[in-house]
Amino acid sequence: MNVLRRLFKIGQAETNSAIDKLEDPIKMIEQGLRDMRENQDASMRSLAEVKAMHIKRNRELNDAIQREEDLQNKSVLLLKKSQSGEIEANEAENFVRENLRQKAKLSKDILLMKEDVATLEKQVASLEINVKNIKTGISQWENELNTLKARVKVSSATQKINKQMTNMDSNSVVSMLERMKDKVNQDEALAQAYGEMASASETHEDKMNKAIENISVEDELAQMKKQLGI
Missing domain, CATH: 1.20.5 (Single alpha-helices involved in coiled-coils or other helix-helix interfaces)
Incomplete structure (x- = not known):
């Protein structure tokens, strides 16, 4: 399916992506899933074609087997008629010989047809497994992709918060608190001084x-x- 090769093609999902950044991995996976759906469609077409060949060849086999049985039955009937005097023995035997020659040729054809039917049957079974695996894989990977998208959003938000927390180191926070306390103390002292000045006025x-x-x-x-x- 060449999934890995398709996933790592640069520029497939975003043709204007910078080389150093490569592609958005989410879009790469989505492109890979689209390729897999195309492969699934191709596999479905192949499966339908091989199934049609199997059905056609199997019908030909059944027809040949039926003709073989008919030739056998006709030969037996001719010999019985010859035995009963309904038809001359030489004429009956000539017909029987011709039937047996056709029957022998049909027997060879039937052997080849059986081999073809068996081969096509195996191919159908193999393609059905492939189609099933592709469907299962696509469904599984779509679910995983949805989970990854949610995780990407959470990790992105977490990263932003952690980055903000990293930029606010403990030293700067302590320094800000100390400056705030000094200002409050200074304001309180100033208020007290104004009060005392008012009393002393x-x-x-x-x-x-x-x-x-x-x-x-x-x-x-x-x-x-x-x-x-x-």
Whole structure:
């Protein structure tokens, strides 16, 4: 079937493929399967042709055997008629001799026909096995190809993910985390500093005014209690 040779032909599936990349292996296998289907079709035609030859030769054999039997029966009948006086003995024997000569020739032909029929029968059986093997092989390899296509998709996706993970090495990740922590610490410290600055923004004068206000309030409260006799 020349499957391997066909599978490794460069440019069969993609004529513009670069030599260093060769062909897409999936397309190469698909091309090989197409070639195998063509071989299957050719094998089917060959099988049909050989079967037709076998049928034709077998019919010829059966016809020859029938003619041989007819000649034998006619010869016996002629001898019986000669014996009963229905026909002259010499005439009957001449007919019988001619029949026997034809029968002898037919016997040789029958032997050759039997050999041909046996040979064709073997060829039919061999071709039937080949056709069956091709069908089974195509079905099996198509299933394997579908499985490989799915595996190719998974492996391609896995490869992309692993490549991304490889590009992000552990050192760079740790470095990024450390820089992030430093920035967060810095932002927190800055926020605390602004808070402290806001608390410290109250001036000494403001504190004194609050104290005076508190004192005035206390004096006024004491005076009100005194007036009320409390």
